[in-house]
Amino acid sequence: MECKRAYIIFIADNKQNKINKFNIENILNELSMLCDTANYKVIERYSFIQQKIDSRTYIGKGKLESIKEKAIIDKVKYIIFDNELSGSQVNSIEENSDIKALTRTEIILEIFAMRAKTLTAKMQVELAFLEFEYPRLKGKRTNLSQVKGIIGLRGGAGEKQLEYDRRRARERIHKLKTQLNKVERVSKVGRKSRENAFRIAIVGYTNAGKSSLFNLLCKENIYVEDKLFATLDTHTRKLYLSNDAPVQVIISDTVGFIDRLPHTLIASFKSTLSEVVEADLLIHLIDSSDKNIEEKIIKVENTIKEIGASKIKFLSVFNKIDCIDEIQKNKIQILYNNPIFISAKNNINIENLRKIILNTILELNKI
Numbered sequence: 001m002e003c004k005r006a007y008i009i010f011i012a013d014n015k016q017n018k019i020n021k022f023n024i025e026n027i028l029n030e031l032s033m034l035c036d037t038a039n040y041k042v043i044e045r046y047s048f049i050q051q052k053i054d055s056r057t058y059i060g061k062g063k064l065e066s067i068k069e070k071a072i073i074d075k076v077k078y079i080i081f082d083n084e085l086s087g088s089q090v091n092s093i094e095e096n097s098d099i100k101a102l103t104r105t106e107i108i109l110e111i112f113a114m115r116a117k118t119l120t121a122k123m124q125v126e127l128a129f130l131e132f133e134y135p136r137l138k139g140k141r142t143n144l145s146q147v148k149g150i151i152g153l154r155g156g157a158g159e160k161q162l163e164y165d166r167r168r169a170r171e172r173i174h175k176l177k178t179q180l181n182k183v184e185r186v187s188k189v190g191r192k193s194r195e196n197a198f199r200i201a202i203v204g205y206t207n208a209g210k211s212s213l214f215n216l217l218c219k220e221n222i223y224v225e226d227k228l229f230a231t232l233d234t235h236t237r238k239l240y241l242s243n244d245a246p247v248q249v250i251i252s253d254t255v256g257f258i259d260r261l262p263h264t265l266i267a268s269f270k271s272t273l274s275e276v277v278e279a280d281l282l283i284h285l286i287d288s289s290d291k292n293i294e295e296k297i298i299k300v301e302n303t304i305k306e307i308g309a310s311k312i313k314f315l316s317v318f319n320k321i322d323c324i325d326e327i328q329k330n331k332i333q334i335l336y337n338n339p340i341f342i343s344a345k346n347n348i349n350i351e352n353l354r355k356i357i358l359n360t361i362l363e364l365n366k367i
Helices: 021-037 061-074 087-097 104-115 119-136 161-193 210-218 263-268 270-277 293-306 326-335 350-364
Strands: 004-013 040-050 078-081 100-103 198-204 235-238 249-253 281-287 314-319
Touching: 004 021, 004 061, 021 040, 021 104, 040 061, 061 087, 078 104, 087 100, 087 119, 100 104, 104 119, 104 263, 119 161, 119 263, 161 270, 198 210, 198 270, 198 293, 198 350, 210 235, 210 249, 210 281, 210 314, 210 350, 263 270, 281 293, 281 350, 314 350
Parallel strands: 004 040, 004 078, 078 100, 198 249, 198 281, 281 314
Antiparallel strands: 235 249
């Protein structure tokens, strides 16, 4: 598949005091990684700190004109903003540049759509897209019937396209929520049948190696790929630790978190995230080789808090220990209490992790 050529842009205003060159670089690096996953080739990266955000084009007409001229030379058809844009801002950008404008949220939604394999995951992604797009319909001229896989009908005689799109979107959102509520009820029955078991959920930033660890612990072979959001559907299996385990142990591999995960995705993946909220123990898997390790740990902890799982006991497990030196290892030991070091890829310290999990279960069950 041919990559779509794109520019990526981050715009900050002077009110964002914590924004500095290091933060901007991290923001653009993550956006670039998201674009790569969604099959966009990033040709150029832009960042601007502005006195005031332009209400019409967000970026400002002068900067947009310069980008338009360069895009002709570079054969770029997409401009992707880390910032959120209103429907009218998207229209203004596209009208003044002849370049399709997208946002970080839309790229994440595209990736989720690519990764969705089951009917449930596909419904969850479609619901997230519709709830994201609905408030932007008023300002945008592109109607939903032009969006692949969403709504493919036309309005009745005399019905304006906007009115039709909004009505159809509301109907589809209601239908998807009804269907997903049925899925959630079935999932609840499944979880209730396992309520006497001790439940563990592996959580972490996307691409931390959760599925690899899940495979090792359960001797499974679920899909693993070095890409963002390779796993969307929750996988749950029995976990054998030892004959000393006081109860049956169930472990779940969950969807990866990311900075500013769209709220519509969190809402629509409610049934999937229930495995986290209802767990007895969380394994927070962390990529120990990541340059932004501290920031990503905070992002995951914030997401756990947002979904209502902050009071659950957790183990901090630092993966990819074979990719770091002693200096980084010592730094982690200083910053975090009782870090557990493993390599899921090379099966390092996995048996030790099993013992720690078992001891934690015994402690929590007061045995």
